[in-house]
Amino acid sequence: MGKQLTKAEEQFMQVLWNLEEASVKEIIEQLPEPKPAYNTVSTIIRILETKKIVSHKAKGRGYIYYPLIKKTDYTNQSLHKLVDGYFGGSFKSMVSFFVNKNDVDLKDLESILKEIENQKK
DSSP states (O other), rough: OOOOOOOHHHHHHHHHHSSSSHHHHHHHHSSSOOOOHHHHHHHHHHHHTTSSSSEEEETTEEEEEESSOHHHHHHHHHHHHHHHHHHTTOOOHHHHHHHHHHOOOOOHHHHHHHHHHHOOO
């Protein structure tokens, strides 16, 4: 993918990832108040299509939009950008930062390590 999403684009993608496919109207229904205008959402969805992150299929007189990338792929790419940009590419530095700055409990760290071990199996 390689393209960074704007805050609004990311917000709309969160809705699409949750719903798997949706019309502009359905996307708007899922957004918090104050809801953006229909034309605003439609324009941003078309931008996402240009970026090849979203595609559509015809349904009646309108379109149903769906993501072309998985949420996990985008999350992974975003996390790598965060680690590279703020922690010199070191996940260890990032974890250390969060432990030191966010008062992480030892039980939480042990739980995280167990989860990592279980995923490796």
